[in-house]
Amino acid sequence: MELTGAEIIWECLLREGVEIVFGYPGGAILPTYDAMNKYLDRVRHVLVRHEQGATHMADGYARITGKVGVAMATSGPGATNMVTGIATAMMDSVPLVCITGQVPSTVLGSDAFQETDITGITLPITKHNFLVTNVKQIAPALRKAFHIARTGRPGPVLVDITKDAQNQKMDFVYPTEPLRLPGYVPPSAATPEQIERAVALIKNAERPLILAGHGVMMSGAERQLLELAERAQIPVALTLLGKGAMPESHPLCLGMMGMHGAAAVNQAIQSADLLLAFGMRFDDRVTGNLRTYSPHSRKIHIDIDASELNKNVKVDVGIAGDLRTVLEQLLPHVPSLSHPAWLNQIRDWQEETDERDIINYVAPSDKLYAAHAIRDLWQATGGDAVVVTDVGQHQMWTAQYYLHQRPRTLITSGGLGTMGFGFPAAIGVKLGAPHETVWAIVGDGGFQMTLCELATAAQENVDVNVAIINNAYLGMVRQWQEFFHGERYNATPMHNPDFVKLAEAYGIAARRVRTRAEIPETVAWAHSINGPTVVEFQVEKEDIVYPMVPAGADLDKMIRRPVPPRNLPDWSENH
Amino acid sequence: MKHTLVALVENEPGVLNRVASLFRRRNFNIDSLTVGRTEDPNISRMTIVLDSDVTRVDQVQKNLYKLVNVLQVYEITQQPSVSRDLALVKVRASAEAAVVASQFGARILDHSDGLMILDLSDEEGRVEQFIEALRPHGIVELVRTGVVAMGRGNHIVRAPQFA
Ligand SMILES: Cc1ncc(C[n+]2csc(CCOP(=O)(O)OP(=O)(O)O)c2C)c(N)n1
Ligand SMILES: [Mg+2]
Numbered sequence: 001m002e003l004t005g006a007e008i009i010w011e012c013l014l015r016e017g018v019e020i021v022f023g024y025p026g027g028a029i030l031p032t033y034d035a036m037n038k039y040l041d042r043v044r045h046v047l048v049r050h051e052q053g054a055t056h057m058a059d060g061y062a063r064i065t066g067k068v069g070v071a072m073a074t075s076g077p078g079a080t081n082m083v084t085g086i087a088t089a090m091m092d093s094v095p096l097v098c099i100t101g102q103v104p105s106t107v108l109g110s111d112a113f114q115e116t117d118i119t120g121i122t123l124p125i126t127k128h129n130f131l132v133t134n135v136k137q138i139a140p141a142l143r144k145a146f147h148i149a150r151t152g153r154p155g156p157v158l159v160d161i162t163k164d165a166q167n168q169k170m171d172f173v174y175p176t177e178p179l180r181l182p183g184y185v186p187p188s189a190a191t192p193e194q195i196e197r198a199v200a201l202i203k204n205a206e207r208p209l210i211l212a213g214h215g216v217m218m219s220g221a222e223r224q225l226l227e228l229a230e231r232a233q234i235p236v237a238l239t240l241l242g243k244g245a246m247p248e249s250h251p252l253c254l255g256m257m258g259m260h261g262a263a264a265v266n267q268a269i270q271s272a273d274l275l276l277a278f279g280m281r282f283d284d285r286v287t288g289n290l291r292t293y294s295p296h297s298r299k300i301h302i303d304i305d306a307s308e309l310n311k312n313v314k315v316d317v318g319i320a321g322d323l324r325t326v327l328e329q330l331l332p333h334v335p336s337l338s339h340p341a342w343l344n345q346i347r348d349w350q351e352e353t354d355e356r357d358i359i360n361y362v363a364p365s366d367k368l369y370a371a372h373a374i375r376d377l378w379q380a381t382g383g384d385a386v387v388v389t390d391v392g393q394h395q396m397w398t399a400q401y402y403l404h405q406r407p408r409t410l411i412t413s414g415g416l417g418t419m420g421f422g423f424p425a426a427i428g429v430k431l432g433a434p435h436e437t438v439w440a441i442v443g444d445g446g447f448q449m450t451l452c453e454l455a456t457a458a459q460e461n462v463d464v465n466v467a468i469i470n471n472a473y474l475g476m477v478r479q480w481q482e483f484f485h486g487e488r489y490n491a492t493p494m495h496n497p498d499f500v501k502l503a504e505a506y507g508i509a510a511r512r513v514r515t516r517a518e519i520p521e522t523v524a525w526a527h528s529i530n531g532p533t534v535v536e537f538q539v540e541k542e543d544i545v546y547p548m549v550p551a552g553a554d555l556d557k558m559i560r561r562p563v564p565p566r567n568l569p570d571w572s573e574n575h
Numbered sequence: 576m577k578h579t580l581v582a583l584v585e586n587e588p589g590v591l592n593r594v595a596s597l598f599r600r601r602n603f604n605i606d607s608l609t610v611g612r613t614e615d616p617n618i619s620r621m622t623i624v625l626d627s628d629v630t631r632v633d634q635v636q637k638n639l640y641k642l643v644n645v646l647q648v649y650e651i652t653q654q655p656s657v658s659r660d661l662a663l664v665k666v667r668a669s670a671e672a673a674v675v676a677s678q679f680g681a682r683i684l685d686h687s688d689g690l691m692i693l694d695l696s697d698e699e700g701r702v703e704q705f706i707e708a709l710r711p712h713g714i715v716e717l718v719r720t721g722v723v724a725m726g727r728g729n730h731i732v733r734a735p736q737f738a
Contacts, residue, residue: 119589120592123592123593123596124596124597124600127643128643131589148643181643182585182646182734183584183585183642183643183644183645183646184643305641306637306640307634307637307638307640307641309637310633311634
């Protein structure tokens with residue numbers, strides 16, 4: 001059948017099982033938009049308000065569904081607007097295919113109107129990218145793009161397609177021959193020798209600890225993780241993106257590690273004699289000072305990306321492979337074990353951690369602490385919502401106070417820490433999982449970076465709830481200023497718009513919350529509305545996320561919450 | 576310590592750029608990088624020399640493998656191998672310079688306008704000695720290709736599916 005390049009793009013998307021495309025049109029991608037209406041019965045297009053939003057939506061969609069998210073934009077400014085979203089997906093290993101229009105091949109390199117070298121720009125922030133200048137290359141490039149995005153360590157792939165390639169016609173049959181990617185061979189399994197060495201370390205350990213990361217969910221290894229932890233009685237610490245890898249109510253699940261991790265978890269890491277790192281990459285935010293990191297432990301590291309092994313932390317057994325496959329190999333050799341002394345020691349640390357926890361303080365009635373608001377949101381949603389955060393203090397409080405029982409229920413920008421991610425990603429999440437209750441928990445700062453997507457949520461009637469944790473500050477930066485820069489609050493206080501009126505201007509139902517008492521009813525109200533809602537929580541302005549490991553400090557040298565007597569009326573003024 | 580990596584890459588536009596971009600982004604310091612054609616028109620071959628005191632060889636190797644167009648990476652440092660660096664050196668024509676050239680087995684490619692172009696292809700260290708020996712005689716212009724290397728005998732570098 002004779003098809004245009006533009007039609008071939010849509011045919012390929014359908015073949016790849018794409019249900020939804022987040023995009024924004026413009027000159028160089030116009031042929032593809034022109035061809036779109038023929039396909040709209042099979043694929044949905046969501047018109048965003050900024051191309052960054054398209055990439056974050058595709059990202060949220062990909063993280064919740066495990067499928068490849070697709071974003072589309074025009075050349076030049078459309079493509080460059082995608083850069084932040086692509087880099088975000090790259091750092092968190094999210095499979096995306098970004099399709100950009102490009103100026104006609106005849107004028108490539110001439111600084112034509114809206115020409116930009118987007119394959120050059122995205123070279124270091126994509127897993128791979130393609131420049132397609134001929135209709136015949138479209139289908140092969142898109143097939144490879146989807147394959148590369150979703151296999152191995154997933155990541156974003158950009159396909160830049162010139163306008164003339166979109167307009168050219170060819171006799172099209174969807175190619176079915178095997179993909180020719182001789183240089184692309186993701187690792188899969190461990191060698192028997194590696195398994196043997198890992199098992200020996202596990203059997204000999206007295207204080208073992210599993211570090212579970214995003215890779216647990218990406219390889220679908222939750223069941224194997226649970227089985228190993230239970231059988232060998234090994235406690236599990238989670239990275240930020242690893243939350244959901246194991247139910248947080250499980251007695252062996254200790255919670256989050258790292259800069260704002262629970263003190264007990266960091267203490268356990270520093271005292272362990274064996275670390276089993278699964279699908280995580282020893283980011284500086286989880287290790288603190290590398291020289292003093294977990295000094296007494298042997299280390300087993302399983303990751304799909306061989307270059308992560310021995311990158312930051314030297315390990316004794318490094319296995320490049322798919323985590324689930326490797327755990328399946330490992331499990332038959334792991335006997336029942338027990339570590340009662342170790343687990344008791346950790347319980348003691350946990351009790352001391354709980355002692356200092358903010359949720360054990362009763363705030364005076366006129367104060368609303370963000371941590372309380374988030375804990376109440378957890379309760380009011382039955383702990384079962386999919387929570388998408390932005391970046392800042394509210395993100396860390398969410399990680400600490402919204403507990404997760406199921407995989408893929410915390411979605412957050414970990415590696416890049418992209419402000420503006422939360423709200424658009426939540427739209428993508430809801431569109432990918434319509435049956436889920438979705439809450440975006442965002443800061444007043446980050447929300448304002450992408451709040452134009454309120455119009456998208458309204459136009460598409462996306463039933464997503466936005467909790468703005470409004471502290472009238474770039475709170476996390478203010479915290480650093482308080483701790484490390486002599487309390488000089490330069491460029492962090494914010495005069496914000498009236499968020500309720502703002503939402504209403506977009507036709508979105510909105511409410512404001514000032515006290516804890518209002519929260520359950522407000523959440524119920526938000527859930528009762530079939531469409532987007534915005535809830536502004538006006539919280540304490542100068543609050544602190546505790547504990548905190550200062551950047552580069554030893555993991556157990558945490559700044560802890562000061563110990564005020566219980567129920568001190570206003571402890572926040574004493575720190 | 577100096578290490579020599581040989582990478583076979585798909586002969587596609589932009590591959591050299593991808594490798595260079597990787598080195599820059601990962602803060603890998605490279606002594607030299609050469610690229611050229613091979614017995615297979617679909618495959619180019621890169622020789623990468625780096626110093627393991629500055630840059631981690633395992634990380635370079637693993638990150639090269641992450642590039643979709645990189646087929647195979649070999650570390651040939653420990654293998655019996657030969658290597659060549661080619662230098663063209665333009666010096667003021669003199670009997671002394673000609674003596675140095677003949678001592679090192681360099682050829683005189685050009686002799687005009689009172690200048691000579693000397694051509695030496697040898698191991699990197701010897702090329703360096705050659706250049707040092709010429710320096711007192713007035714080097715006007717100098718270009719080197721960077722190192723290319725090849726394993727001896729049955730130490731053959733070949734992409735597996737073409738083997
Ligand atoms: C795009 C971007 N710019 C700057 C930063 C640096 N940064 C990290 S947290 C933060 C403050 C976030 O403020 P807000 O959104 O109000 O959240 P809060 O910390 O107050 O909860 C800033 C500016 C960032 N992470 N991302
Ligand atoms: Mg704020």
